[in-house]
Amino acid sequence: TLSPYGVHQKHGQISNQRRQFSNTYISVEMDDATGVAVMKMKRPPVNSLNLELLTEFAISLEKLEIDRGCRGVILTSAIPKIFSAGLDITEMCGKNADHYGEFWRALQEMWLKLYGSNMVTIAAINGSSPAGGCLLAVSCDYRIMADNKKYTIGLNETQLGIVAPFWFKDIMTDTIGHRATERSLELGMLYSPTDALKIGLVDEVVAEDKVLSTASAVMAQWFAVPDHARQLTKSMMRKPNLDRLVTHREADIKNFVSFISRDSIQKSLQIYMEMLKKKGS
Numbered sequence: 001t002l003s004p005y006g007v008h009q010k011h012g013q014i015s016n017q018r019r020q021f022s023n024t025y026i027s028v029e030m031d032d033a034t035g036v037a038v039m040k041m042k043r044p045p046v047n048s049l050n051l052e053l054l055t056e057f058a059i060s061l062e063k064l065e066i067d068r069g070c071r072g073v074i075l076t077s078a079i080p081k082i083f084s085a086g087l088d089i090t091e092m093c094g095k096n097a098d099h100y101g102e103f104w105r106a107l108q109e110m111w112l113k114l115y116g117s118n119m120v121t122i123a124a125i126n127g128s129s130p131a132g133g134c135l136l137a138v139s140c141d142y143r144i145m146a147d148n149k150k151y152t153i154g155l156n157e158t159q160l161g162i163v164a165p166f167w168f169k170d171i172m173t174d175t176i177g178h179r180a181t182e183r184s185l186e187l188g189m190l191y192s193p194t195d196a197l198k199i200g201l202v203d204e205v206v207a208e209d210k211v212l213s214t215a216s217a218v219m220a221q222w223f224a225v226p227d228h229a230r231q232l233t234k235s236m237m238r239k240p241n242l243d244r245l246v247t248h249r250e251a252d253i254k255n256f257v258s259f260i261s262r263d264s265i266q267k268s269l270q271i272y273m274e275m276l277k278k279k280g281s
């Protein structure tokens with residue numbers, strides 16, 4: 001079927017209790033018996049967040065949000081060793097202002113839906129999660145990371161010569177505190193799972209093969225609280241950050257477009273991409 005956004009969706013029934021829907025870059029398996037949906041990003045090689053993935057992400061969340069049977073979402077990756085490499089740098093390089101604006105609006109839309117969700121959201125971080133990948137995780141209610149010291153998580157934007165916008169910074173501050181955020185963002189720090197746990201960036205570190213089962217167990221604990229009370233509390237806690245972006249949405253897009261269009265920023269991003277490619281070859 002074609003959704004209102006022009007994204008093709010495949011629907012399938014895999015049992016009486018499980019429903020599946022899949023787009024190009026997102027697959028969702030909904031378990032009607034538990035009320036839990038597992039949403040997987042699947043954009044090889046590194047789940048970088050391009051316009052299409054962000055659009056599919058927002059649509060999938062919207063569908064789950066209106067599904068009365070769905071009370072919680074586990075967000076994870078179908079790609080081994082990578083949760084998400086963050087924003088697709090090629091979406092921010094060598095394109096025109098209209099494209100940058102459209103891309104940023106899609107990112108804002110996805111974030112407003114994820115951070116503002118009424119459902120319980122748990123990030124099952126089964127791999128590296130820099131920058132925009134960290135934003136996804138920090139926007140959830142709870143974070144479980146795989147115990148592998150090769151994986152890192154954090155807002156490393158300054159390392160690329162760019163700056164995390166205010167709404168990334170706000171939720172990082174709410175998660176790890178002002179001082180730790182200041183240091184972390186200025187230096188563009190990436191943390192191992194153990195260090196991320198120490199500063200409260202993730203809530204639990206578990207063996208790689210236990211990430212999903214732990215997420216299900218945590219979900220059951222959160223489900224023990226009456227939905228209406230939990231939802232009102234979540235909304236009370238998150239409303240100021242949501243309102244701030246909604247109020248300044250157009251200005252935020254304008255800022256992004258003018259910042260990213262600068263020659264010096266384009267040059268920094270190109271150098272970073274070349275460095276990534278060299279490292280891979």
Ligand SMILES: CCCCCCCCCCC/C=C/C(=O)SCCNC(=O)CCNC(=O)[C@H](O)C(C)(C)COP(=O)(O)OP(=O)(O)OC[C@H]1O[C@@H](n2cnc3c(N)ncnc32)[C@H](O)[C@@H]1OP(=O)(O)O
Nearest residue numbers: 048085086087088089128130131132163256259276277280
């Ligand atoms: C005044 C204030 C105004 C503020 C206005 C706003 C300013 C802008 C704000 C923008 C916010 C940006 C947020 C972001 O998310 S930027 C992206 C940051 N991401 C990263 O730094 C991660 C980079 N990637 C890696 O570190 C590694 O790839 C990773 C650890 C994720 C995986 O390593 P692995 O060794 O497994 O894989 P490779 O490095 O070999 O990568 C495989 C291929 O994928 C390409 N790649 C990787 N990451 C990205 C990416 N983010 N976007 C696009 N492409 C990516 C990589 O080049 C390899 O490609 P090839 O196979 O072709 O070589």
